[in-house]
Amino acid sequence: MKMKYFQLLILLTTILSSGCSVNDTKPISETKIDTIELEQLANIAYDNESWEEVIRYYRMLTNKISNDEKLWYRLGNAYAQINNTKSAIDAYKTALTINSNDSMILHNLAITQLQESTKTFLELEKYTGANDPLNLRARLAIKAIATLLNKEYKIGIDN
Numbered sequence: 518m519k520m521k522y523f524q525l526l527i528l529l530t531t532i533l534s535s536g537c538s539v540n541d542t543k544p545i546s547e548t549k550i551d552t553i554e555l556e557q558l559a560n561i562a563y564d565n566e567s568w569e570e571v572i573r574y575y576r577m578l579t580n581k582i583s584n585d586e587k588l589w590y591r592l593g594n595a596y597a598q599i600n601n602t603k604s605a606i607d608a609y610k611t612a613l614t615i616n617s618n619d620s621m622i623l624h625n626l627a628i629t630q631l632q633e634s635t636k637t638f639l640e641l642e643k644y645t646g647a648n649d650p651l652n653l654r655a656r657l658a659i660k661a662i663a664t665l666l667n668k669e670y671k672i673g674i675d676n
Contacts, residue, residue, distance in 0.1 A: 552581055563591060571595040579611075586615040590622050597625065602633040628666065635662045 559574035575592040582588060593608030609626035612619065638655045645652040 552578070555581075559591070563595070566598070568595045568598045572599075584615055586612040586619060586622065589615065590619070590625070593622075593625060593629070597629050597632075600632075602629050602636070605629045606633065631662050631666060635659060635666075638662070 555574060555578055559571060559578055562570035562574055572592065572595045575588055575595065578588050579585075579592060589608050589612035593605045593612065596602070596605035596608060606626060606629050609622055609629065612622045613626065616622070638658045641655040642652055642659065645655065
């Protein structure tokens with residue numbers, strides 16, 4: 518883990534020192550960073566699981582290179598890691614417009630859609646009475662999705 522941070526530090530130092538001869542100093546997001554350097558920063562942040570940085574770098578990359586499904590896939594993964602399922606779904610769908618038969622993208626999209634569905638069923642359970650048939654249906658759906666995802670959600674239903 519320390520090695521990855523060291524690599525990130527060296528890469529950032531290189532980028533920043535290359536701009537020191539210019540009088541106009543701007544934040545990293547405003548400077549023109551070579552795409553290869555930007556992808557290296559994004560990959561290091563990804564390896565370090567620095568999800569907010571990953572999102573920032575991959576958004577910059579997808580603005581520069583919009584037709585690379587790997588960039589959109591990794592952006593979707595980063596959003597999924599911080600539980601921003603709607604943005605993850607959007608990124609995965611964009612990746613699929615580029616490569617519609619990538620099994621990993623399809624898998625991660627499906628898992629993320631299940632997570633988003635769970636949020637909706639949790640809301641349904643919250644706003645329906647215990648005697649409402651939709652409440653039971655919501656609890657059963659939550660339990661089924663939880664089983665698929667191998668997660669536990671707090672619901673009032675027996676095993």
